[in-house]
Amino acid sequence: MATAAAFTRRGRGRNALDWDQFRALLVASVKLDLRSTRMQRGRTGKFPPIAAAFATYVVMGTLLALAVMSTDDVFVFSLFTLSAAMFMTALLVIMEYSSVVVHPDDFDVLGYRPISSRTYFWAKIANLGLYVAATAFALSIPASIVVGIKYAPGAVLTAVYLLAALVACQATAALVVLIYSVAIRVFNYEKFTRAITYVHTLSTLVIVFGYVLLPRVLAKDVMLLSVERGAWVYAVPPAWYAGAVELATGTGGRQSLALAGLAAVSAAALIWAAMNTVSLDYSRRISALATASAKAVKEAGRRKSLGRLGLPLCRTDEERAGFELMRSYMTRDRKLRARIYPAFGLPLAVYVYGLITGGLHDPFVPQEISGGFPAHQLLGFYSVFITLFFATAIAQSDQWEASWIFYSTPVRSRAGIVTGARKLIIWRYLLPFFAFLFVLLAFAMPPAKAAMYVLLNLLLALTAFALLSLTSPHLPLSQSLEKAKQARQIGLIMLLGMSMAALTAILELMKQVPRAGFAVYPALLLLAVGAELLLRRRLERRLAREEFPG
Amino acid sequence: MEDGPRERTADGAIVFENLTKSFGEIEAVKGVTLSIPKGQICGYLGPNGAGKTTTVKMATGMLEPTAGRAIVEGFDIVKEPLEAKRVIGVVPETGALYATLTPNEYLALVGRLYHLDRDETDEKTHTFLKLFGIADVADRLMTTFSRGMKQKVLISAALLPNPSVLFLDEPLSGLDANTALVLKELLRDLASQGRTIFYCSHILEVVEKVCDRVVILVGGEVIADGKVEELKDMTHQGSLEDVFSELTSSENLAEIVRAFSRSITGDGGA
Numbered sequence: 011m012a013t014a015a016a017f018t019r020r021g022r023g024r025n026a027l028d029w030d031q032f033r034a035l036l037v038a039s040v041k042l043d044l045r046s047t048r049m050q051r052g053r054t055g056k057f058p059p060i061a062a063a064f065a066t067y068v069v070m071g072t073l074l075a076l077a078v079m080s081t082d083d084v085f086v087f088s089l090f091t092l093s094a095a096m097f098m099t100a101l102l103v104i105m106e107y108s109s110v111v112v113h114p115d116d117f118d119v120l121g122y123r124p125i126s127s128r129t130y131f132w133a134k135i136a137n138l139g140l141y142v143a144a145t146a147f148a149l150s151i152p153a154s155i156v157v158g159i160k161y162a163p164g165a166v167l168t169a170v171y172l173l174a175a176l177v178a179c180q181a182t183a184a185l186v187v188l189i190y191s192v193a194i195r196v197f198n199y200e201k202f203t204r205a206i207t208y209v210h211t212l213s214t215l216v217i218v219f220g221y222v223l224l225p226r227v228l229a230k231d232v233m234l235l236s237v238e239r240g241a242w243v244y245a246v247p248p249a250w251y252a253g254a255v256e257l258a259t260g261t262g263g264r265q266s267l268a269l270a271g272l273a274a275v276s277a278a279a280l281i282w283a284a285m286n287t288v289s290l291d292y293s294r295r296i297s298a299l300a301t302a303s304a305k306a307v308k309e310a311g312r313r314k315s316l317g318r319l320g321l322p323l324c325r326t327d328e329e330r331a332g333f334e335l336m337r338s339y340m341t342r343d344r345k346l347r348a349r350i351y352p353a354f355g356l357p358l359a360v361y362v363y364g365l366i367t368g369g370l371h372d373p374f375v376p377q378e379i380s381g382g383f384p385a386h387q388l389l390g391f392y393s394v395f396i397t398l399f400f401a402t403a404i405a406q407s408d409q410w411e412a413s414w415i416f417y418s419t420p421v422r423s424r425a426g427i428v429t430g431a432r433k434l435i436i437w438r439y440l441l442p443f444f445a446f447l448f449v450l451l452a453f454a455m456p457p458a459k460a461a462m463y464v465l466l467n468l469l470l471a472l473t474a475f476a477l478l479s480l481t482s483p484h485l486p487l488s489q490s491l492e493k494a495k496q497a498r499q500i501g502l503i504m505l506l507g508m509s510m511a512a513l514t515a516i517l518e519l520m521k522q523v524p525r526a527g528f529a530v531y532p533a534l535l536l537l538a539v540g541a542e543l544l545l546r547r548r549l550e551r552r553l554a555r556e557e558f559p560g
Numbered sequence: 561m562e563d564g565p566r567e568r569t570a571d572g573a574i575v576f577e578n579l580t581k582s583f584g585e586i587e588a589v590k591g592v593t594l595s596i597p598k599g600q601i602c603g604y605l606g607p608n609g610a611g612k613t614t615t616v617k618m619a620t621g622m623l624e625p626t627a628g629r630a631i632v633e634g635f636d637i638v639k640e641p642l643e644a645k646r647v648i649g650v651v652p653e654t655g656a657l658y659a660t661l662t663p664n665e666y667l668a669l670v671g672r673l674y675h676l677d678r679d680e681t682d683e684k685t686h687t688f689l690k691l692f693g694i695a696d697v698a699d700r701l702m703t704t705f706s707r708g709m710k711q712k713v714l715i716s717a718a719l720l721p722n723p724s725v726l727f728l729d730e731p732l733s734g735l736d737a738n739t740a741l742v743l744k745e746l747l748r749d750l751a752s753q754g755r756t757i758f759y760c761s762h763i764l765e766v767v768e769k770v771c772d773r774v775v776i777l778v779g780g781e782v783i784a785d786g787k788v789e790e791l792k793d794m795t796h797q798g799s800l801e802d803v804f805s806e807l808t809s810s811e812n813l814a815e816i817v818r819a820f821s822r823s824i825t826g827d828g829g830a
Contacts, residue, residue, distance in 0.1 A: 035673075042661070
C-alpha cells in the first residue's frame with residue numbers, strides 16, 4: 011500500500027500513528043455505536059438508537075424533499091435541502107458532542123494504554139466521519155433521488171448531490187469540532203467548563219442563522235421558494251454546495267463554479283483544521299465536565315435559595331426529592347446543561363430574524379393589515395420546541411446507575427419524583443424564559459398583545475412538555491447516554507412538531523372571531539392540565555412495574 | 561510518625577520524585593517521594609481522599625503531575641508516556657470498561673493496543689476467563705455483568721500484555737472470596753518472578769498478608785513507610801489495622817461509633 015510508509019506501524023514516536031491500534035479502536039468504536047447499553051444476549055432484537063435515528067432521518071429527508079420539490083430551480087432545491095441536512099448534522103454533533111466526538115468512557119478505559127494522541131484522534135475522527143456520513147446519507151438520499159429524477163435525469167447527478175451532501179455535512183461537523191477546540195484553547199479549564207454550554211447555545215444560533223434562516227431572510231418571497239441571487243450566496247455555506255450541484259447539471263455559470271470552488275476549499279480547510287484538534291486529552295476534559303469544581307459548588311450554593319423558592323410547588327416528599335435532585339444536577343452537571351441550553355438559541359435566532367424582517371407584528375390581526383412574514387408563528391413553534399429538549403434530556407445521565415436508590419427505597423410514588431423534576435424545569439427554566447420572551451416581544455408589539463401571545467405559547471408549551479414526556483416516561487437521570495439516542499428522539503419529535511398547525515389554527519380563530527379569546531385560554535389551560543394528568547397516570551402505571559435498568 | 565525517608569534505590573522499578581498534584585486550591589498529593597524496587601509488592605494505604613487514586617493516575621499517565629515526576633521502569637511517564645505505558649498493567653478503581661463489548665472483544669481490543677499476536681491474545685483470554693470462571697459468558701455483552709465479573713475482565717486485561725509493573729487500585733472490589741484468594745496468591749507469584757506491584761487498598765488484612773512494604777498516605781503526604789513489622793514495632797500495635805488507626809485517626813473510634821449509634825436511633829447526634 012502506497013500510503014503505508016506514512017504510518018509507523020508500531021508507533022514508536024510519541025505522536026506517530028499506529029495503524030494496528032487505529033484499526034482496533036475504530037472497530038471497537040463502531041461496535042459501541044451499533045449497540046445499545048441495554049442490549050443483552052437474547053434481547054438483541056431491540057433496535058439500537060443509531061439505527062432508529064437513521065430511519066427517522068430518512069423520513070425527515072423524504073418529507074423535506076417533497077416539500078421543496080415544487081421549485082424548478084435545482085439551486086433553490088439544493089439550497090433548502092442541503093441547509094436542512096447541514097443544520098441537522100450540526101445540531102446532533104452539538105447536542106451529543108460528549109458521545110459523538112469522544113466516548114464518555116474513553117479516558118478512563120484508554121488513558122493508561124500506550125496509545126499516542128495522534129492514533130486516538132485519527133480513530134475518533136474516522137469514527138465521527140463514518141457517523142456523519144451515515145447521517146448525511148440518510149438525510150440526503152431522498153433529495154438526491156428527486157434531483158436525479160426531476161432536474162437532470164440520471165444517476166450521475168444523484169451521485170453528485172450525495173457527494174455534495176456528504177462533504178457539506180462533514181464540513182459542518184468539522185466546524186463544530188473547531189468551535190470546541192477554539193473554546194478549549196481560548197479559555198482556561200475552569201472558564202471553559204463554564205463557557206461550554208453557552209458555546210452550544212451560540213453555535214446553535216450561528217448555525218440556524220447561517221444555514222437555515224439567512225437564505226430565507228434574503229429571499230424575496232420565502233413562501234414561493236425562490237431566491238434572488240446576489241453577493242449573499244458567497245456568505246451562506248449551503249449555497250456553495252448548491253452551486254456545486256447546479257454546476258453538475260450543466261446549467262450553472264461562473265457563479266456556480268465559484269461557489270463550488272468555495273465549497274471544496276472551505277471543506278478541505280475545515281476538515282484539515284478539525285483533524286488537528288481532537289486528542290485523548292479531550293476525553294479527559296469532557297469526562298471532567300460533569301464534575302463541578304469547588305468554586306462551581308460554592309456558586310451553586312449561593313444560588314440555592316433562589317432555586318428553592320419553587321419548592322412550595324411540590325406537594326409530596328417524592329416531588330420535593332425530584333425537584334431538589336434536578337435542581338442540583340441542572341446547576342452542577344454541565345453535560346446535562348450542554349444538552350439543553352442549545353434549545354434557547356433557536357427562539358432567540360428567530361426573534362432576531364423577526365426583527366430584521368419586520369415579521370414580529372401583532373399576531374391577533376390579519377396578516378394583510380400588518381404585512382410581512384409572520385415570524386411570531388415561527389417563534390411560537392420554537393418556544394414549544396424547547397420543551398422537547400427538556401422532555402428528552404432530563405431522563406438521561408452518565409450517572410444513571412445512581413437511580414438504584416429510587417428502586418431500593420420505600421418510595422410511595424415514583425411518578426412523584428418525575429413530577430418534582432418537571433416542576434423544577436417549569437419553575438426555573440420555562441417560566442423565566444417566557445417572561446423574558448414577553449419583555450422582548452413588548453418591543454415589537456403592544457405589551458397587552460405580547461402578554462396574550464406569550465400566555466398562549468406558554469400554555470401550548472406546557473401541554474407539549476407533558477405530551478412529549480410521554481415518549482420518555484422514566485425517572486429523572488435514570489437512563490444511560492447513548493450515541494444518537496437523543497438525536498433520534500429529537501428527530502421523531504421534530505416530525506411530530508413540524509407543523510405549526512395548532513398555533514396557526516388558534517390564531518386564525520382569534521382573528522376571525524375576536525371573542526374566541528375568552529374561550530381559548532381556559533380551553534388551553536384545561537388541555538395543559540389534562541395532558542399533565544395523562545402523563546401522571548402513565549408514569550404511575552409505567553414506573554410502578556419498571557425494574558432498575560442496571 | 562515517619563522515622564525519616566527510607567533509603568531510596570536509584571534504580572527502582574517505580575520511582576516518585578516529589579510527586580505533587582493540585583486541583584485549583586486543593587493540593588491532593590503533596591510531594592510524594594518513593595522508590596519501589598523490582599519484585600516488591602508495595603501497599604499504598606490511606607483514608608478516603610488521602611490521594612491514593614490521584615497518585616495512581618499520575619503514575620499511569622492519566623493525570624499530569626503539577627510538580628515532580630513519576631518514573632516507571634526508567635521511563636518518565638510524562639516525557640516517555642508510550643514507553644512507560646507499554647510496561648504497566650492497571651486495574652483502575654473506577655472499574656471502567658466498554659460494557660457494550662463482550663469480554664472476548666474487549667480483551668482482543670486490549671491485545672491489539674499492545675500489539676500482541678492474535679493467537680496469543682485468544683489463548684490468554686480463554687485461559688484467564690476460564691481460570692476466573694467466566695469463560696461461559698465470554699461472548700456476552702458486559703452490560704449484564706456484576707461488578708465482580710467486570711473486575712475479573714479488568715484484571716485479565718491488566719495481565720494480558722505481561723506487564724513488568726502492575727498498578728492495582730482496589731483490585732479485590734466485588735470479587736468473591738475464592739477469586740480473592742487466587743488473586744492474592746497470584747500477586748505473590750508474580751512478585752517472585754520479578755514483577756513490581758503497587759497495591760492500593762482499604763482491606764488492611766490483605767495488605768498485611770500480601771505486601772512486602774506499606775506506605776501510608778494522609779492528606780496527600782506520606783506519613784509512614786516501611787515493612788508491616790517495622791510499622792507495628794514503631795507504633796507498638798499488634799496489627800496493621802491498629803497501626804493504620806493509630807496513624808490516621810485523630811479521634812477516638814469508640815466515641816465515633818457511639819455517636820453514630822445515638823444518631824441512628826435518634827437519641828442525639830454527634
